[in-house]
Amino acid sequence: MSLPKAELHLHIEGTLEPELAFELAARNGVTLPYADTDALREAYRFEDLQSFLDLYYELMAVLRTEQDFADLADAYLARAAAQGVRHAEIFFDPQAHTKRGLEIGTVVEGLWRALGRSEETHGVSTRLIMCFLRDDSAESALATLRAAEPYLDRITGVGLDSAEVGHPPVKFREVYERAAALGLRRVAHAGEEGPPEYITEALDVLGVERVDHGLRCLEDPALVERLVRERVPLTLCPLSNVRLRAVDTLAGHPLPAMLDAGLLCTVNSDDPAYFGGYAGDNFDAVRDTLGLGEDRLRELARNSFLASFLEDDEERRARYLAEVDAYVFARSREEDGERHPGR
Numbered sequence: 001m002s003l004p005k006a007e008l009h010l011h012i013e014g015t016l017e018p019e020l021a022f023e024l025a026a027r028n029g030v031t032l033p034y035a036d037t038d039a040l041r042e043a044y045r046f047e048d049l050q051s052f053l054d055l056y057y058e059l060m061a062v063l064r065t066e067q068d069f070a071d072l073a074d075a076y077l078a079r080a081a082a083q084g085v086r087h088a089e090i091f092f093d094p095q096a097h098t099k100r101g102l103e104i105g106t107v108v109e110g111l112w113r114a115l116g117r118s119e120e121t122h123g124v125s126t127r128l129i130m131c132f133l134r135d136d137s138a139e140s141a142l143a144t145l146r147a148a149e150p151y152l153d154r155i156t157g158v159g160l161d162s163a164e165v166g167h168p169p170v171k172f173r174e175v176y177e178r179a180a181a182l183g184l185r186r187v188a189h190a191g192e193e194g195p196p197e198y199i200t201e202a203l204d205v206l207g208v209e210r211v212d213h214g215l216r217c218l219e220d221p222a223l224v225e226r227l228v229r230e231r232v233p234l235t236l237c238p239l240s241n242v243r244l245r246a247v248d249t250l251a252g253h254p255l256p257a258m259l260d261a262g263l264l265c266t267v268n269s270d271d272p273a274y275f276g277g278y279a280g281d282n283f284d285a286v287r288d289t290l291g292l293g294e295d296r297l298r299e300l301a302r303n304s305f306l307a308s309f310l311e312d313d314e315e316r317r318a319r320y321l322a323e324v325d326a327y328v329f330a331r332s333r334e335e336d337g338e339r340h341p342g343r
């Protein structure tokens with residue numbers, strides 16, 4: 001769906017399509033333990049978050065040079081633009097690369113080659129958010145923030161991702177305090193597989209401005225009430241939730257109930273190469289399977305811009321919101337593609 005939207009929950013490493021993985025493997029002399037792209041796609045059957053993370057980290061071995069990261073980001077931005085993404089706030093996992101011997105500068109500068117000219121090449125404005133791996137130590141997160149200091153002109157904020165259960169937000173209190181002191185925005189994954197208490201902790205201890213996923217807030221009515229009252233954005237990822245079995249079926253996804261409750265929901269793709277769809281595909285899925293009408297879809301698109309870190313460019317935010325308001329919904333997907341060539 002080419003409805004203009006911001007993507008706020010997107011791991012750049014999760015956009016590594018099998019074809020690009022094999023291309024980079026060949027370029028870098030890396031052998032993948034899969035015969036071909038079909039065999040690799042066959043491995044995309046996940047039991048839970050951890051079974052996905054195992055493959056996600058394994059495939060990162062093909063990313064070695066600045067150009068690899070630039071190619072990865074360029075490929076994502078082209079796909080995102082084709083699905084109506086006008087602004088993307090992109091996560092990356094520096095520790096997943098530095099523990100393989102890469103310099104953080106290789107990752108940031110490589111991504112920046114694509115992001116720095118994304119408005120001209122793809123018509124997509126961008127921000128970069130550096131995530132700490134919550135199943136690594138707090139010390140490692142602090143060292144990563146220190147290593148990132150020379151690149152902070154390229155980095156808007158910090159996030160928290162990887163295996164959630166057993167790694168509560170409080171573990172990262174100090175590094176989030178430092179990030180705040182450095183002027184960085186703060187978000188964190190919470191309530192994907194972890195309990196609602198992790199969402200509360202992310203808000204109260206880490207001072208996050210958005211909650212990534214936040215699905216399990218529904219188990220705590222007082223927390224839902226608070227999230228509504230404080231207008232805390234949730235970056236939901238419906239296709240991801242199905243693939244990682246956070247919900248049983250897409251038809252049973254609580255997004256409609258969450259919108260009815262007044263939560264500030266956004267729809268995003270998480271790791272689109274692994275979960276069967278980019279941002280527009282997630283919008284298509286919630287329209288087709290959850291029966292969300294045009295008003296709700298427009299609300300989700302508006303929310304994405306309202307929840308984005310565009311405070312330094314309110315003029316642009318207003319322009320994007322006007323694009324949402326002016327959008328005319330196509331009658332069919334085919335027509336949608338035809339009416340917005342290249343978007």
Ligand SMILES: Nc1ncnc2[nH]cnc12
Nearest residue numbers: 011161162163189270271
């Ligand atoms: N959905 C997800 N949850 C936690 N960590 C992740 N890293 C990449 N995708 C993730």
Ligand SMILES: [Zn+2]
Nearest residue numbers: 011161189270
């Ligand atoms: Zn995520």
